[in-house]
Structures are given as structure tokens and as C-alpha cells.
Amino acid sequence: MVLNPVISKLAGKLVVLASASPRRLEILRSAGLRFEVVPSWFKETLDKGLFKAPYEYAVETAKQKALEVARRMPFKHLKTPDIVIGADTIVTVDGMILEKPVDKHDAYRMLSSLSGKEHSVFTGVAIVLCHEKENEEVDYQLIDFYEETKVKFADLSEDMLWEYINSGEPMDKAGGYGIQALGGMLVEYVHGDFLNVVGFPLNHFCKQLDLIYNFCTSSLKSTSSRSDSLATSVPTQPPSSSQALLSHNSSSIPRPSSPCDSQRLHTQITPTASPAHKVKREDSESESSQTLVNSTSKHTDNRKVKLHDNATLPLVTRRGQVVEPTRGDLERICELMDGFKASKALFTASKLCLFDLLHSRPGLDAAQVAQEIKASAKGTECLLEACVSLGLLKSTEKACQKPVYENADLATDFLRSDASFSLHGYLQHCNETMWPLFSHLESAVQEGTSQREKAFSKHMLQATSTSSREGKLRFMKAMHNIAKITGKTIATAFDLSTYKSACDLGGCTGALAYEFTEAHPGLSVTVFDLPAVVELNEFFRPQHPDNRVSFVAGDFLKDELPKADLYILARILHDLPDEKVHILLSKIADACTAGCGLLLSEIFLDEDRRGPSRGLLQALSMSEGKQRSATEYSLLLKSHGFITAHIRHTDNLLDAMLCIKA
Numbered sequence: 001m002v003l004n005p006v007i008s009k010l011a012g013k014l015v016v017l018a019s020a021s022p023r024r025l026e027i028l029r030s031a032g033l034r035f036e037v038v039p040s041w042f043k044e045t046l047d048k049g050l051f052k053a054p055y056e057y058a059v060e061t062a063k064q065k066a067l068e069v070a071r072r073m074p075f076k077h078l079k080t081p082d083i084v085i086g087a088d089t090i091v092t093v094d095g096m097i098l099e100k101p102v103d104k105h106d107a108y109r110m111l112s113s114l115s116g117k118e119h120s121v122f123t124g125v126a127i128v129l130c131h132e133k134e135n136e137e138v139d140y141q142l143i144d145f146y147e148e149t150k151v152k153f154a155d156l157s158e159d160m161l162w163e164y165i166n167s168g169e170p171m172d173k174a175g176g177y178g179i180q181a182l183g184g185m186l187v188e189y190v191h192g193d194f195l196n197v198v199g200f201p202l203n204h205f206c207k208q209l210d211l212i213y214n215f216c217t218s219s220l221k222s223t224s225s226r227s228d229s230l231a232t233s234v235p236t237q238p239p240s241s242s243q244a245l246l247s248h249n250s251s252s253i254p255r256p257s258s259p260c261d262s263q264r265l266h267t268q269i270t271p272t273a274s275p276a277h278k279v280k281r282e283d284s285e286s287e288s289s290q291t292l293v294n295s296t297s298k299h300t301d302n303r304k305v306k307l308h309d310n311a312t313l314p315l316v317t318r319r320g321q322v323v324e325p326t327r328g329d330l331e332r333i334c335e336l337m338d339g340f341k342a343s344k345a346l347f348t349a350s351k352l353c354l355f356d357l358l359h360s361r362p363g364l365d366a367a368q369v370a371q372e373i374k375a376s377a378k379g380t381e382c383l384l385e386a387c388v389s390l391g392l393l394k395s396t397e398k399a400c401q402k403p404v405y406e407n408a409d410l411a412t413d414f415l416r417s418d419a420s421f422s423l424h425g426y427l428q429h430c431n432e433t434m435w436p437l438f439s440h441l442e443s444a445v446q447e448g449t450s451q452r453e454k455a456f457s458k459h460m461l462q463a464t465s466t467s468s469r470e471g472k473l474r475f476m477k478a479m480h481n482i483a484k485i486t487g488k489t490i491a492t493a494f495d496l497s498t499y500k501s502a503c504d505l506g507g508c509t510g511a512l513a514y515e516f517t518e519a520h521p522g523l524s525v526t527v528f529d530l531p532a533v534v535e536l537n538e539f540f541r542p543q544h545p546d547n548r549v550s551f552v553a554g555d556f557l558k559d560e561l562p563k564a565d566l567y568i569l570a571r572i573l574h575d576l577p578d579e580k581v582h583i584l585l586s587k588i589a590d591a592c593t594a595g596c597g598l599l600l601s602e603i604f605l606d607e608d609r610r611g612p613s614r615g616l617l618q619a620l621s622m623s624e625g626k627q628r629s630a631t632e633y634s635l636l637l638k639s640h641g642f643i644t645a646h647i648r649h650t651d652n653l654l655d656a657m658l659c660i661k662a
């Protein structure tokens, strides 16, 4: 079988999967391949109209994903991979290309177009072979191919469609379904490679590797030893007569390629100076202990080669067996050790409004940024470089000029203070409140209580406390950010068409309430919150407020609740001690008649309490409340007369549950 010899050929090579898809990771891992995962930052926005056939689009996207990682790693990770694998899966039906749905309606559009019909699933795969040359440049050689699988769907009723869409499964999958999970129930037959539908054609990939390593090795060697003069293309021996040999210049913009056979071998030479080497050489020249550094530098180079062989990793004993940890294990540990540094770098950049500055003035260099944010040149440069390494900023370096900086998409989407889904306020809350609390985690764990008093001086306690105006506004901004990001998901999680009036208890700035009125034309929402919160709401009023949202001031633990046939409790219960939870739920139960609804939104812990980490880490703040699973919330609500009708685990920051008063 091709598998073993092929996989063993890769032993000792730094293989990188340029994909965030958990399915691809699982498929390759199950095949015994050892690799690192570096998700591609390439945005899947190629113009589909430029491609003659849909699979050409998938292949080109796969290529761009893999090349982006292959080019980034020497600069950002200071190591050059041997092989980078990229893939892209698309579904095609009636001449349309379906990728991942953007929302539930998009998923509905896709799934209804597949109902009762046969369609094709194409996965384009690109394998980039990287060769470090002696002159510190990197050559890239590209092999790509695609695989087609035909899938037939049964006729899908509207109920089935919506039930499936509401399960949340379609959202991160091409065509809006996952054949390997619930989506399997929609399928009548599959012709071809099943794993290809799940995102990676393993069999074709192994055959391709076999061709590369058993057939083309000599041509690869000759390629990697060639000089820059080959910057155009080097035709190599075709692996088979069916394979077209095409040259490809990696710096060219994506373009429709010539007729795409199901596999192709490109020889492409794109020399890139390797910054890993640059850095080492600078090190060796900088200090007085030059001889020592020089030899260390040499040693480092050797180690790097050995690391690729996995030979220098320390051996560990697991269940009585001596084994070699994977590089992934070590990276995971480092990621955890350094996680706090990354968080604080993010908080600091956000507090200094770095992302706002680079949004309004992209292309500043470190000195210009330092001047604008009134910070030291050295500190600013370190912060900018750290943010680039974290994927928050992008830097461009033109010949003989200082690097200039701009926001990466992540920063544009979430870190600008005026972005629609900004987390700027929440980050400030983390920086000012959560960070000091978590720096007292040892005592929090030892004592099992909140460390507020230890973490904050008297003055600080006042400033961070929600009893001060400053503290209140900061907290409201944080809650507003989370409500904006999660609002639509929560508001559309259930069919609420039978409800006419809702009351959002502790609804803060009303951000969630506005999402509910937008999603449900027949619904009015009253936001009920403390008088001091309602008073500050003017800072958060939307440009065109919906008059179906109103605000009532009061304390939900003491005052009479506004009348409504649906009560909303979002991010409230996890923070309250048990006795207050019971007071609040009793008051809601008293205000409800039979058939009234209670919509609860929280992070639902997994039933075995092994995740998600976000919920379990949140619990370490030792507030008076607790994190619960969906079943625990269901039982809690049942004890107050509410029967759970639906539970939604979402891909967003909060999950949701709809309960009905018996």
C-alpha cells in the first residue's frame, strides 16, 4: 500500500498543514502523518468568474493558502518548512459554487438548492515543497491536484432543513453540510472518496506524495540546486502522461490557469531571503562575545536541521514507555506559558489605541507610531513586532527602508474602537479588572474567594468598581461589545414568532434588545436594569433607535418585573450566588403565566465539564456565581417550573436555551 512508504518518506521533515479545518487535521493525523498546523491567512475571495471550471477555483485557492504560509513562515516563525499542504473544498450544483454559508439564510439557500439532487464536491489540494538554498533564499515548488466526489441528497422538507440549520452544523462547512455528522442523514448516496467530501482526499494525496518522492526526486534535487536565473520556470519530467506541466510564478496575481487536469506539477522558483538566517547573522555580529556567538549561531543552524529530524527533542516516559514528544506538544506548552504575554501585548496595544491609529493612518513606521501614541521608540517597536507575530498587524519592508505597519483583518474587524463588532471595551475591562484579579490566582485558588480587595488598592477598587461612573461605563462598554457580537446569534437561535413582548433582565445598553427587535418584527422588548445603568444609556444609543425597545429602571432582585411573555436572561446567572439565582428565578416564574418563555444565554459547559476552556477559565475569577452545563441549567430552571424546549450550542461566544413555563 502506498501509505507507509510515503508517510515514512516524510519522517524528519517539517510538514505544515496550512489549514484551520479540524477535519483535515484529523484525517492527516489519523493517517499517521506528523505535522504542524499553521492556518493560512489567505482570504478566500478570488473572483469565481475568472475560472473556466469550478475545480480550478478550488485548486487556485488551495495554492494561495499554501503559498501564503510557505512564504510567511521563514519571516514570522523563523523556520522554513519542508512541505506545506493547503486545501480548499467547494460544493457545486447547477453551475454554482457553494462555499461556507455566511448565515442561516445562506445555509438555507444552499441546502435547498441541494435537496433531491446530485451535486459534486471538489477538494483542491496544493503541496508546496520549500528548498532553502545556500545563499539563504527559499525556492518553492508547487504540485496541485483535485478530487471530485458526487453526492446525492434526499428530498429535504422545510422542517428538516431548519432543524438541521438550527443545529449549527452547517456554518463552517462548504455547501452548508457535514457528511461526517448530522448531515450524513441528508445523503442518499456517495460516489467517490468520502474523505474528499470531509475536506481532504487522503488517497489521492498519498498517491501524489508517492509520485513526488519515488518518481520526481531527481528533478526536485536539480530544481533546488538551481540559481536565480531560473526564476521563471523549470519544466520537469511529467509523472505521467496525464499530468500537464505548467510553470507558475508565485508572485503573479491569482488567475484562471489553463485547463486543469486533476493533477499538475509546477516547478516554481521564487527565491526569498530567509529572515531566520538574517536574524542569526545580525546576532553574531552584534555582541562582543563574537566568537562564542558565532559558534552558537552555527550550533543553532545544526540544531535546526536536527529539529527537523525530531532528533533533539527530549524523550519522555508515558505510561511506562519512552516516547518522543511531538513538536506540536512543545509548541502547545510554549503557547500556554506565553499566553499571558500575548494577552497583555493585546491589551496594551488596544489601550494605546494602536489599532485605531493604524486604521486611520496605515503605513506608519515604528518611529511615527511611537510619536503618535507618545511612547518610547524601543517599546513601540517591540510592541509592533509582537503584534505582527500574533497576526494582529501586518508589516511591509521595502528595500533599504524601515518596515511600515498596518492592521491585519483581525484588528480591523475586532480591535478598532469603532468597528461594528469591536472588542475594544471588553479588552479594557480585561486589562483593568480581570488582569489584576488573575494575577492573584494562587490565593484565589487557595482561598476559593474573589481577590478583588487584594488586587486593587482602595482608590483602584473605587475606579474599577461598578459603583463609580468610570467603572460603570467601562463595564457597560465591555457588556455592550459582547452583546453586539453575540446578539444576532442569540436573537435568531429560536422561532420566537409566538411572543409579542419580551423583557431583557439586566439588558444593560440594549444592544441585545435591538437585535431581538430586528430579528422579530412582531416583538417589543423592555430592557430592565439598575437606574444608574439606564441613566448612562445615552452613550450607547444607536443612530436609529427602534422605538420597540424601551428602558425601565429597577432592581431585578427587589422590584416588580415588567410584564412580558418572554423573559431574556443573558450572561446573568453565572455571576450570581445561588440564593440570588433562586430569588431571581422565583420572581420570573411568578411574573409568567403558562406558555410564557424564558430565554437563557450563557456559556454552556460540556456535560463532562472538560470544556470549553473559556467557561472554565472564567470560573477562576471566583465570582460568587458558577459556570454550568446545559443540563445543569435545565434542572435549575425546571425547579422553578420551566421546561426546556430547545438548546443551542452556537459557534459564537454564548450558547442559548429556550424554556417554557409549564
Ligand SMILES: Cc1cn([C@H]2C[C@H](O)[C@@H](COP(=O)(O)OP(=O)(O)OP(=O)(O)O)O2)c(=O)[nH]c1=O
Binding pocket: 018, 019, 020, 021, 022, 023, 024, 039, 040, 044, 065, 087, 088, 089, 090, 091, 100, 121, 172, 173, 174, 175, 177, 178, 179, 180, 183, 197, 198, 199
Ligand atoms: C461538504 C463538507 C465540507 N466540510 C468542510 C471541510 C472544510 O473544513 C470546509 C470547507 O472550507 P474550506 O474553505 O475548504 O476550509 P476551512 O475554511 O475549513 O479551512 P482552511 O481554509 O483553513 O483550510 O467544509 C465538512 O466538514 N463536511 C462536508 O460534508
